[in-house]
Amino acid sequence: MTASATEAIAIAGNPNSGKTTAFNRYTGARQHVGNYPGITVEKKDGTAHLDGGNVTLIDLPGTYSLTAYSLEEVVARRVLAEDRPGAVIDVLNAGVLDRNLYLTVQMLELGSPLVIVLNMMDEVEKSGVKIDIRRLEELTGIKCFGAVARKGQGLDEALRAAVELASERKGRGEPLEISYGTEIDLALQKMTPMVGDAKLLTEYYPARWVALKFLEGDKEVVERAVAANPEVSARLKAATDEVTRQLRVAYNSYPEAVIADYRYGWISSILRNGVLEHAGDVLERTAASDKADEVLTHRFVGPLILLAVLYGMYYITIEVGNIPLGWTESFFSWLSDSVGSLISSESLNSLVTDGVIAGVGGVLGFVPLIMIMFFLISILEDSGYMARVAYMMDRVFRVFGLHGASIMPFIIGGGIAGGCAVPGVMAARTLRSPRERLATILTVPFMMCGAKIPVFLLFVGIFFDKRQALYMFMFTLLGWVAALLIARALRSTLVRGPATPFVMELPPYRYPILSGVLLHTWERTWQYIKKAGTVILGISILIWAGMTYPGLTDEQEEAVHAAREAVMANAAGLPDEEVSRRLLEIDNRAAQQDLDQSYAGRLGKLVEPLTRGAGFNWQTNIALIGGVAAKEVVISTLGTAYSLGSVGEEEASSLADHIEADPTWTTANAMSLLFFTLLYSPCFVTLLVIRQETGKWRWTIFCLVFNLALALGVATAVYQVLSRLA
Ligand code: GDP
Numbered sequence: 001m002t003a004s005a006t007e008a009i010a011i012a013g014n015p016n017s018g019k020t021t022a023f024n025r026y027t028g029a030r031q032h033v034g035n036y037p038g039i040t041v042e043k044k045d046g047t048a049h050l051d052g053g054n055v056t057l058i059d060l061p062g063t064y065s066l067t068a069y070s071l072e073e074v075v076a077r078r079v080l081a082e083d084r085p086g087a088v089i090d091v092l093n094a095g096v097l098d099r100n101l102y103l104t105v106q107m108l109e110l111g112s113p114l115v116i117v118l119n120m121m122d123e124v125e126k127s128g129v130k131i132d133i134r135r136l137e138e139l140t141g142i143k144c145f146g147a148v149a150r151k152g153q154g155l156d157e158a159l160r161a162a163v164e165l166a167s168e169r170k171g172r173g174e175p176l177e178i179s180y181g182t183e184i185d186l187a188l189q190k191m192t193p194m195v196g197d198a199k200l201l202t203e204y205y206p207a208r209w210v211a212l213k214f215l216e217g218d219k220e221v222v223e224r225a226v227a228a229n230p231e232v233s234a235r236l237k238a239a240t241d242e243v244t245r246q247l248r249v250a251y252n253s254y255p256e257a258v259i260a261d262y263r264y265g266w267i268s269s270i271l272r273n274g275v276l277e278h279a280g281d282v283l284e285r286t287a288a289s290d291k292a293d294e295v296l297t298h299r300f301v302g303p304l305i306l307l308a309v310l311y312g313m314y315y316i317t318i319e320v321g322n323i324p325l326g327w328t329e330s331f332f333s334w335l336s337d338s339v340g341s342l343i344s345s346e347s348l349n350s351l352v353t354d355g356v357i358a359g360v361g362g363v364l365g366f367v368p369l370i371m372i373m374f375f376l377i378s379i380l381e382d383s384g385y386m387a388r389v390a391y392m393m394d395r396v397f398r399v400f401g402l403h404g405a406s407i408m409p410f411i412i413g414g415g416i417a418g419g420c421a422v423p424g425v426m427a428a429r430t431l432r433s434p435r436e437r438l439a440t441i442l443t444v445p446f447m448m449c450g451a452k453i454p455v456f457l458l459f460v461g462i463f464f465d466k467r468q469a470l471y472m473f474m475f476t477l478l479g480w481v482a483a484l485l486i487a488r489a490l491r492s493t494l495v496r497g498p499a500t501p502f503v504m505e506l507p508p509y510r511y512p513i514l515s516g517v518l519l520h521t522w523e524r525t526w527q528y529i530k531k532a533g534t535v536i537l538g539i540s541i542l543i544w545a546g547m548t549y550p551g552l553t554d555e556q557e558e559a560v561h562a563a564r565e566a567v568m569a570n571a572a573g574l575p576d577e578e579v580s581r582r583l584l585e586i587d588n589r590a591a592q593q594d595l596d597q598s599y600a601g602r603l604g605k606l607v608e609p610l611t612r613g614a615g616f617n618w619q620t621n622i623a624l625i626g627g628v629a630a631k632e633v634v635i636s637t638l639g640t641a642y643s644l645g646s647v648g649e650e651e652a653s654s655l656a657d658h659i660e661a662d663p664t665w666t667t668a669n670a671m672s673l674l675f676f677t678l679l680y681s682p683c684f685v686t687l688l689v690i691r692q693e694t695g696k697w698r699w700t701i702f703c704l705v706f707n708l709a710l711a712l713g714v715a716t717a718v719y720q721v722l723s724r725l726a
């Protein structure tokens with residue numbers, strides 16, 4: 001008379017959590033004791049009577065974890081995954097909730113349908129600790145019951161819930177997917193499809209779980225995988241080796257430790273999220289981190305410290321970065337001069353100096369600043385502080401109809417300046433709720449991404465010289481404000497729907513290691529440089545061509561020639577300076593005329609009526625249109641426009657000098673341009689990624705059109721107000 005496994009309910013938990021006590025209460029100690037087949041671990045099953053029916057119960061061996069360290073763990077895991085009991089009652093010693101939840105997390109990762117019993121509530125009450133069981137349910141999405149197994153309290157309710165769950169789920173729950181940090185998450189993203197496509201052990205385990213076991217170096221799973229499919233296993237091992245190397249360099253750690261850290265982080269964030277009243281007193285493992293967190297994530301002090309940290313970051317970036325910035329500027333103007341003098345062909349000369357060097361150089365010139373900023377960001381990330389930032393912002397996010405998990409996409413997208421919307425939009429994959437995910441994807445592009453920064457650095461440097469760091473900081477915050485307000489608006493209109501509860505992982509604080517910080521800094525800087533060498537080089541040449549061709553007509557050339565001749569003919573009796581001044585004036589006018597009637601010039605002028613209210617001239621228009629291709633192009637295009645439009649002004653060497661010398665550029669123009677740059681259409685690559693992630697052209701077009709309209713509206717308002725104040 002054996003019930004099939006899927007009708008059985010398993011009782012799992014750490015040793016000494018009260019499993020056997022509960023089991024005996026349920027079964028009246030009518031149990032069958034034996035050994036698991038082939039293994040000398042005690043196996044007990046029995047029958048419980050509940051509401052007039054019979055329920056088969058299995059008392060699993062007590063384990064702290066589901067790795068394959070001990071026979072008990074191997075057995076527990078096999079029963080859970082292969083016999084698939086209909087549901088699992090997870091018995092926890094509520095007095096050491098954080099340690100006991102470690103097994104819970106792992107069963108959830110495995111996809112076991114759980115009911116949680118918080119046992120020993122009598123002791124908990126005596127100790128004065130308060131556990132908010134409803135809150136725990138809300139955050140984990142699992143039914144939880146307070147219990148005193150020794151007195152039989154709370155047990156029937158739990159069993160009833162387990163039976164109900166078993167009939168609903170038939171032994172299959174939704175596997176919990178938590179984040180294990182960037183490196184491991186990326187590796188899992190790569191490995192999970194390998195496991196899934198090869199159906200490697202997926203009969204029993206979720207694909208992501210198998211990949212996770214490879215990363216944890218789980219001997220049992222790896223051996224079985226190798227036996228089943230040596231090729232795919234070899235590829236999984238190679239991916240594991242790679243991330244192991246990365247983690248060694250970056251954190252002096254290894255995957256298993258990092259994974260464990262993040263599991264504990266998940267637990268600790270649940271407990272401190274209103275489940276435990278004095279979370280800091282009860283959480284054992286991360287005691288030192290908790291002490292620090294009491295201050296750093298404090299309700300009032302935490303956000304103030306956060307603002308101070310962000311401001312400090314801009315301050316250091318700009319104060320320190322201005323020194324090498326001067327060097328790169330002079331280097332590129334020297335390069336332009338010396339290369340220019342080597343090339344005799346006029347159009348080739350223009351292509352190299354005005355197109356390539358002015359364009360790419362304008363972008364590369366910011367490398368030192370960007371490097372310093374990435375260096376500081378890497379320190380914040382590697383130390384674990386960034387996760388706290390996310391945790392603190394969570395409270396704010398709910399108000400705006402977003403999810404706690406929206407923070408990572410925002411931060412990656414440039415919430416702490418220097419991100420990129422492309423990985424930012426992709427990071428929104430961690431959001432479960434489709435509406436919150438969509439609202440996040442659509443608003444990530446408002447953040448201050450690394451490509452917008454040079455535009456801000458340039459204009460803030462010229463017009464707000466005294467307060468650079470403050471202005472940079474302000475615009476970054478403005479990016480947040482815009483994203484949150486638009487998200488709120490979207491969530492009340494186009495993407496309406498309810499909110500889902502959320503748990504954020506808090507890894508313990510670590511001292512960042514220099515090699516890791518340098519590696520992360522270099523990786524990001526290199527990405528930036530590579531983009532300058534490829535996408536931006538290509539676009540620079542394209543835009544240069546648009547600005548150079550079709551060129552002056554023959555008659556116009558002749559007129560310029562004649563004008564020069566005329567000056568030369570009258571040169572006698574005039575001082576040399578006056579002659580060259582007049583010649584230069586003719587050349588400048590010719591260059592201006594040339595740019596005027598170029599393809600790009602025509603396009604820029606075509607949209608001029610639209611942008612006049614925002615204070616943009618047609619050169620700015622060209623730059624902004626180019627910016628849809630890649631935001632860095634705004635700078636490189638202005639660089640090209642100014643070097644094409646003004647020939648041979650000797651003092652004005654850099655783009656900043658050009659703009660500073662141009663009387664038509666006022667603070668109002670600059671401000672309007674910066675607001676526009678912050679808000680307008682995401683770059684081309686981001687648009688493609690939005691299409692890929694939302695699966696709909698509709699949202700891609702929405703981002704393009706809506707953001708453009710918004711940016712133009714705001715920029716126009718800014719310009720109209722500021723130009724009247726001035
Ligand atoms: P197992 O290792 O998980 O099977 O745990 P046991 O059922 O053997 O229980 C371990 C110890 O905890 C025993 O001494 C039990 O009497 C005790 N115990 C079980 N449930 C409770 C409870 O609700 N309150 C208290 N105070 N002690 C309990």
Ligand code: MG
Pocket residue numbers: 019020021062
């Ligand atoms: Mg026992």
